Amino acid sequence: MNRTRKIVVLLKGYPRLSETFIAQELLGLERAGLELEIVAMRRPTDKKRHPVHEEIRARVSYLPEYLHEEPLRVLKALWTTCRLPGFGKALFSFLKDLRRDFSRNRFRRFGQAAVLVAEWPQGGKWLHAHFIHTPASVARYASEISGIPWSISAHAKDIWTSEDWDLAEKLQSADWGVTCTKVGYDKLSSLAGGRDVMHLSYHGLDLDRFPHFDGQRPRRDGSDPADPVRVLSVGRAVKKKGYDVLLKAFARLPANIHWQFTHIGGGDELGGLKALAGELGISDRITWKGSMDQRDVLAHYHDSDLFALACRITADGDRDGLPNVLVEAASQRLVAVSTTVSGISELFVDGENALLVESEDPEALADALQRVMTDPDLRETLGAAAEARVRKDFDHHNSIHDLDRLFKGAWVRRGI
Numbered sequence: 001m002n003r004t005r006k007i008v009v010l011l012k013g014y015p016r017l018s019e020t021f022i023a024q025e026l027l028g029l030e031r032a033g034l035e036l037e038i039v040a041m042r043r044p045t046d047k048k049r050h051p052v053h054e055e056i057r058a059r060v061s062y063l064p065e066y067l068h069e070e071p072l073r074v075l076k077a078l079w080t081t082c083r084l085p086g087f088g089k090a091l092f093s094f095l096k097d098l099r100r101d102f103s104r105n106r107f108r109r110f111g112q113a114a115v116l117v118a119e120w121p122q123g124g125k126w127l128h129a130h131f132i133h134t135p136a137s138v139a140r141y142a143s144e145i146s147g148i149p150w151s152i153s154a155h156a157k158d159i160w161t162s163e164d165w166d167l168a169e170k171l172q173s174a175d176w177g178v179t180c181t182k183v184g185y186d187k188l189s190s191l192a193g194g195r196d197v198m199h200l201s202y203h204g205l206d207l208d209r210f211p212h213f214d215g216q217r218p219r220r221d222g223s224d225p226a227d228p229v230r231v232l233s234v235g236r237a238v239k240k241k242g243y244d245v246l247l248k249a250f251a252r253l254p255a256n257i258h259w260q261f262t263h264i265g266g267g268d269e270l271g272g273l274k275a276l277a278g279e280l281g282i283s284d285r286i287t288w289k290g291s292m293d294q295r296d297v298l299a300h301y302h303d304s305d306l307f308a309l310a311c312r313i314t315a316d317g318d319r320d321g322l323p324n325v326l327v328e329a330a331s332q333r334l335v336a337v338s339t340t341v342s343g344i345s346e347l348f349v350d351g352e353n354a355l356l357v358e359s360e361d362p363e364a365l366a367d368a369l370q371r372v373m374t375d376p377d378l379r380e381t382l383g384a385a386a387e388a389r390v391r392k393d394f395d396h397h398n399s400i401h402d403l404d405r406l407f408k409g410a411w412v413r414r415g416i
Contacts, residue, residue, distance in 0.1 A: 077118035090144035113141035156321035181343030204396035232304035237267025242310030249365035330386035
């Protein structure tokens, strides 16, 4: 591999338990022969790491999360970069953006970009940013300062909580971009000003880590209080996951259906959700596991009867793309009950390989839950169909091939 083609990958934070799809992609690119160096805007806050993080060889460095914490480092970077030919262009872009978004965050991104350029990893010839909101702001300014080309991976919240003008200007600046849902692709393509810059590529799953589950699940139907139906959900306790709606759906289930719900994940809303479960009188049926690594999550997929996630669009536009946990659960023949939000309908078809309802409807969600809780044959049929779809169309090797082609095509085009 030509070391001059090292890709500098800019992340908001690294490593993160909730972003296994990014770690999986990084490892896949390394295995495809690409050399990476990771630069993160935040240091890790999770106490655990997934096994995949231990396998990634790329060097990791961190930008100043807040400029006032490392003022000398920032001033040194500004002094170094202000003499570069592209600094004026980047400063013009920054001031133009600042008029529309006068915030400390905007100043921070310009300072971080200066540090990134001043401390640029040796041999780096390409910059790739994950998320089209704040990481892409840093990447755009850094590219303009340095003249180094850049590309974007856009996902979910970053698309839907950004202003259209901000997205459009990044899409005019980037060499190419990729996103993981058709709905996100359509949104970004409409803002690209006629440039054929965006590409659709589903993240997929490393199926070696999620092999076919040969076990036979018990035929629980909710009739035995000593052996209740086991419902699982994996996800951060944040508004867009709709866990409050899911709890209200559980509370609507008939008293003669016996179930147990396990939640895996951290999140700021855990306290409120536990309080809501108490108000609804269902606390004794819920186990809150907190954050777990991928191996433990896999064991829970095997031990559960169905997976539930009540995704929604929040007031500020935040939403999931296609939650990776739904792909993981489907790979283990675990039927999902979820909503039609965003890219979920790109994986599942209601009644064919999952049960889907509109978001914000606990009554409809309760009906769907009751249907699969009481019918083990339906769970097996839908779960098998979901697994077949994942193994056919959501192998992560496909997305790695897409990215490898995009990187190498750009290098040829630019003569790198």
